[in-house]
Amino acid sequence: MVSFRTLLPTFVLLAFAECKINWGGCNQLQALQFNSSTIPVPFQCGTLDVPLDYSSQNSSEKLTLELLKAPAPLESKGSILVNTGGPGLPNRQDFSTLARNLIPLTGGQYDLIAFDSRGTVNTAPLTCYEDPIQEIKSFLGQKPSNKSDVAVGELWTRGTVDAEACFEAGSKNGSVMTTAFVARDLVSVVDALEEDGLLRYWGFSYGTILGATVAAMFPERIDKIIFDAVQNVHEYYHAQANFEEWELSDTLFSAIFSECVKAGPELCALAAHNETAEELEAAAYELLEISKYQPFPVGQLVVDYAAVKSTYAQSLYTQRAWPLTTALVDVLFYGTESSIEEVLSGLPHINITGLTLPGLAATDIALAGIYCSDNQVRTESFDEFVPAIDKLYSLSQIMGDLGVSSYMRCQQWKIKPKETYRGSLEHVQIKNPPLFIGNTLDGHTPLKSAYNVSASFEGSVVLEIDGYGHGSTAVPSECSLKAISAYWVNGTLPEPGTRCARDVEPYTNDWWPEVFKAAGVNETWIHKG
Ligand SMILES: *[C@@H]1O[C@H](CO)[C@@H](O)[C@H](O)[C@H]1NC(C)=O
Ligand SMILES: *[C@@H]1O[C@H](CO)[C@@H](O)[C@H](O)[C@H]1NC(C)=O
Ligand SMILES: *[C@@H]1O[C@H](CO)[C@@H](O)[C@H](O)[C@H]1NC(C)=O
Ligand SMILES: *[C@@H]1O[C@H](CO)[C@@H](O)[C@H](O)[C@H]1NC(C)=O
Ligand SMILES: *[C@@H]1O[C@H](CO)[C@@H](O)[C@H](O)[C@H]1NC(C)=O
Ligand SMILES: *[C@@H]1O[C@H](CO)[C@@H](O)[C@H](O)[C@H]1NC(C)=O
Ligand SMILES: *[C@@H]1O[C@H](CO)[C@@H](O)[C@H](O)[C@H]1NC(C)=O
Ligand SMILES: *[C@@H]1O[C@H](CO)[C@@H](O)[C@H](O)[C@H]1NC(C)=O
Ligand SMILES: *[C@@H]1O[C@H](CO)[C@@H](O)[C@H](O)[C@H]1NC(C)=O
Numbered sequence: 365m366v367s368f369r370t371l372l373p374t375f376v377l378l379a380f381a382e383c384k385i386n387w388g389g390c391n392q393l394q395a396l397q398f399n400s401s402t403i404p405v406p407f408q409c410g411t412l413d414v415p416l417d418y419s420s421q422n423s424s425e426k427l428t429l430e431l432l433k434a435p436a437p438l439e440s441k442g443s444i445l446v447n448t449g450g451p452g453l454p455n456r457q458d459f460s461t462l463a464r465n466l467i468p469l470t471g472g473q474y475d476l477i478a479f480d481s482r483g484t485v486n487t488a489p490l491t492c493y494e495d496p497i498q499e500i501k502s503f504l505g506q507k508p509s510n511k512s513d514v515a516v517g518e519l520w521t522r523g524t525v526d527a528e529a530c531f532e533a534g535s536k537n538g539s540v541m542t543t544a545f546v547a548r549d550l551v552s553v554v555d556a557l558e559e560d561g562l563l564r565y566w567g568f569s570y571g572t573i574l575g576a577t578v579a580a581m582f583p584e585r586i587d588k589i590i591f592d593a594v595q596n597v598h599e600y601y602h603a604q605a606n607f608e609e610w611e612l613s614d615t616l617f618s619a620i621f622s623e624c625v626k627a628g629p630e631l632c633a634l635a636a637h638n639e640t641a642e643e644l645e646a647a648a649y650e651l652l653e654i655s656k657y658q659p660f661p662v663g664q665l666v667v668d669y670a671a672v673k674s675t676y677a678q679s680l681y682t683q684r685a686w687p688l689t690t691a692l693v694d695v696l697f698y699g700t701e702s703s704i705e706e707v708l709s710g711l712p713h714i715n716i717t718g719l720t721l722p723g724l725a726a727t728d729i730a731l732a733g734i735y736c737s738d739n740q741v742r743t744e745s746f747d748e749f750v751p752a753i754d755k756l757y758s759l760s761q762i763m764g765d766l767g768v769s770s771y772m773r774c775q776q777w778k779i780k781p782k783e784t785y786r787g788s789l790e791h792v793q794i795k796n797p798p799l800f801i802g803n804t805l806d807g808h809t810p811l812k813s814a815y816n817v818s819a820s821f822e823g824s825v826v827l828e829i830d831g832y833g834h835g836s837t838a839v840p841s842e843c844s845l846k847a848i849s850a851y852w853v854n855g856t857l858p859e860p861g862t863r864c865a866r867d868v869e870p871y872t873n874d875w876w877p878e879v880f881k882a883a884g885v886n887e888t889w890i891h892k893g
Contacts, residue, residue, distance in 0.1 A: 385410040385556050387433060405467065407460065408433045412479075414552045416488070417540050419782040427488055427540075429549060431479040432456040434463040436472055437889055442587075443475040443557055444564040444852065445550055447571030449593070449835075451543070451738075452731030454485050464891035465837050465876050466566070471849040472889055474564070479553065481574075483541030483733040489726065490538045490733035492530035496722070502526050503725035509753065510765035511656065511669050516753065520746040523773035530732065531778035538779040541730075542737050545783060547578035551585055562587035562795065564852075568835045569593045569809060573600050573738075576817060577785050579792050586794040588855060590848070592801045593835035594814040597789055604741050604752045605771040608813055610760040613680060616807035617762050619832055620679060620686050620870075621645040627871035634690040637698060644693065648676070649761070651697040660696050667696070676762050680807030682833040683870040731770065736777035738784060743775035763807070790820050796855045797823030801836045801844070804863075808834045825857040831866035840868045840879040 390409035409432055416425040433443075446466065448458035459478035466476055480487045493499040505522040509515050530538055554563045564587050567575035575589050576597040596608045621634075622641040629636035634644060652672050659668035672692065679689040694700045743749045749772060756771075757764040798821050802814035811828060818824045827847055831839030836848065843864035850856040867882070868874045880890045 384558065385412050385431060385553075390432070405435050405437050407463075408435060412553060412556050414549055417782055418545060418548045427482065429479045429553070430456065430485070430487060431477055431553070432459060434459075434467060434476040436470075436475050437467065437886070438472045440475050441473045441853070442559045442564060443477050444470060444566055445553060446476055446478045447481070447565075447567045447574050448478065449567075449569030449571050450484070450727075450731065451481065451570045451573075451734035452484055452727045452729075454727070455480050456485070462837060467889050468876075468880050468885045469836075469845060469848045469852075471853045472886060473853055477553070479549070481541075481546045481734070482549065483537065484727070484730045488537040488541060490530060490534045490541065490729050492526060492534050492729055494533065498529075499725050499729070500721060502529075503721070503728050506728060506769045507670050508673050508765045509768035510757070516768065517746065519769040520749070520772050522769065523776050526732070526773050527736075527776040527778050530729070534733070535779050538733050538737070539782045541733050542781045542784050543574050543577045543734065544581065544738075544785040546574055547581050547785070550574070550578050551582055554585065560587070561585070564588050566590045566592065568837075569595060572809075572817065573597050575798075576789055576792075576820070579794055579798070579821070580787055580789050581785060583792055583794050588796045588852065589794065589798040590801060590851065591798055591814065591817060592837075593806060593809045594800055594802060594817050595809050596813040596816050598816070600735075601738060601740055601785070601789075604743060604749065604775065605756060605767060607752075607755055607759060608816075609809055610756065610763040610767075610807075611812065612805055612810040613760040613763040613807040616680050616805045616832060617648075617676065618645055619805060620689055621648070623683075623832075623870040624686070624690055627869070631871040632687070632690055633700070633702075634694045634698075644690075647697045648689070648693045651693055652676070654697075672696075673762075673766065677766055680762070680834065682838045683831075684875070686870060728770075732773055732777070733779075735770075736774035737779060737781035739774050739777075740784065740786070741775065742777070743772075746772075749775060791822065792820055793822040797821060797825070797857060799848070799851045799857055800824055800826040801848075802826060802828055803833060803836070803839055804828060804830045805832045806834050806838075823857075825860050825862075827858050828863040829866065830863055832870065837876075839866045840874070840876045841866050842879055842883045845879065845883055845885075 387408040387410045390407055412429045413426040414429055416427040417423050446459055448455055448462055455478045463476055482488045483490055507515060509519055550563055563585055565575055572591040572594045575591050579586050579589060599606055599608055621644040624632035624635050625641045655672045656669040659666045675692055676689055679685040695702055753768055756768060800814045800818040802811035814826045818826050829836055829839045829841055829844050833839060836844050841864045847858045867879050877890050
């Protein structure tokens with residue numbers, strides 16, 4: 365197969381190379397958004413115009429990328445571009461909370477930069493319904509497929525309607541938001557930075573799909589890459605669903621209860637029932653079943669199957685969210701007196717009021733716009749998709765029914781992307797072999813996928829971190845801090861087979877600041893809290 369890249373005239377790529385990014389303060393709106401998580405260095409904001417459609421030789425239409433920078437506290441050795449995952453999520457916003465940990469992890473010697481990808485936030489968003497009510501309805505229609513016997517058929521039809529509406533109303537923006545275009549944007553940003561002309565890139569989760577794509581398209585433009593919480597890029601582009609992602613979801617869910625029992629009732633109140641980890645886990649699954657037929661009233665909320673399921677799913681990201689899941693089981697199943705609101709307010713960094721319905725609806729449609737035009741499989745009928753549903757259900761009881769609606773919508777997607785990467789993803793060679801990172805138990809991207817993609821990158825090494833959750837930042841570890849900063853600063857890869865120990869146990873209050881302190885990180889870079 366030939367990459368589309370070879371068909372492009374080079375002038376399109378060079379025409380914008382002279383643009384520069386003017387970095388300045390963030391305007392008030394941006395400051396409000398990004399200052400809720402102050403870091404030891406002040407964020408800067410900037411914009412860069414890039415071609416809206418790189419595949420068009422005669423179009424001068426531009427797209428304005430919005431960038432956010434966390435400058436290096438020490439003398440900068442250059443910039444690292446960061447993608448925190450998705451697709452469809454607000455990259456700048458997520459980066460604004462992640463940056464506090466990324467600064468020490470890069471030795472304080474790199475400027476860190478993130479921009480909102482095409483199709484997200486204000487950057488060429490996909491709009492499928494002019495009527496905001498229809499848009500919200502479409503979002504609310506995305507329920508877990510195992511909610512009832514009839515849900516799954518309804519979801520297929522929801523997908524038919526959404527795919528058609530997006531095609532009718534959103535083809536313009538919707539055809540230029542593939543990962544291949546975002547890869548070109550990364551290179552445009554590198555050109556505009558006027559450093560050494562090379563991309564240093566750290567991708568988390570979906571960000572590893574972008575990393576694999578940009579490296580395959582522009583191997584000669586890459587200096588270093590970290591693939592963190594690696595997704596199987598072959599499945600992402602070529603399978604009906606991301607099956608491999610969910611292989612360890614249920615195993616991680618079990619660990620929530622075994623670690624609770626291990627921590628004891630002082631740290632995990634659910635352990636006070638003197639039940640085994642297996643009994644507590646069975647209670648969690650029973651709660652899920654009950655919530656299908658008789659949801660719970662919690663303040664102004666009806667806590668139904670979808671709400672319980674999504675709380676469980678969220679808890680797979682980080683052990684810091686485990687107390688919410690164990691509290692839910694404690695209060696709703698065992699009837700322990702305590703209020704969910706009280707539990708919520710005690711949890712670090714969980715701000716549910718920050719999530720607005722239109723905001724969530726926008727990330728949902730952005731996910732469709734990007735993933736559905738990247739994915740190259742289409743399924744003719746609902747019946748033909750049923751085996752994929754069976755496979756997802758058999759892989760994971762926690763995650764198996766959460767992606768079905770989104771996968772089914774993609775199988776019926778109609779917008780034709782202007783460019784999708786169809787080239788090889790094998791034998792990729794870049795200047796410094798990349799570092800792959802996987803946690804021992806990651807419920808969204810199993811370690812196996814890190815080994816899978818690493819096999820395509822000459823000389824690369826997989827670093828395993830012995831902990832729970834999604835990505836290296838979910839497991840504070842002095843060992844990974846040393847390995848990651850050594851890679852960025854010196855290009856040094858760990859020995860193959862290196863396994864880093866975690867330094868923070870579940871259900872305790874310590875986090876990265878304690879680990880940074882113990883590792884002798886410059887005090888002024890350590891964020892409090
Ligand atoms: C961010 O917050 C700090 C402390 O609250 C304040 O001093 C600073 O001016 C704010 N920065 C911006 C860009 O709003
Ligand atoms: C680009 O040029 C082609 C051929 O001349 C024309 O058909 C097309 O409409 C042009 N596209 C734009 C966006 O101007
Ligand atoms: C700690 O970082 C600050 C900048 O944030 C720098 O001025 C100072 O020299 C650093 N201290 C050491 C010991 O490196
Ligand atoms: C398409 O993207 C442009 C540029 O970001 C934006 O101004 C426009 O509103 C978007 N169109 C739709 C229909 O959302
Ligand atoms: C659990 O066991 C401890 C120690 O054996 C005992 O003190 C406590 O009362 C028990 N709690 C329950 C709820 O049975
Ligand atoms: C939660 O987020 C909302 C919206 O971003 C903000 O107004 C509110 O202050 C935040 N609450 C806390 C406790 O951070
Ligand atoms: C779907 O629901 C059935 C019946 O409630 C249950 O036995 C099964 O484990 C569920 N599977 C998934 C993947 O949710
Ligand atoms: C990687 O995953 C893909 C898709 O599941 C599979 O076809 C391929 O054989 C795997 N490669 C390796 C090296 O494991
Ligand atoms: C990079 O290498 C130098 C020289 O070997 C060493 O002193 C330094 O600690 C290394 N930096 C990191 C972050 O590992």
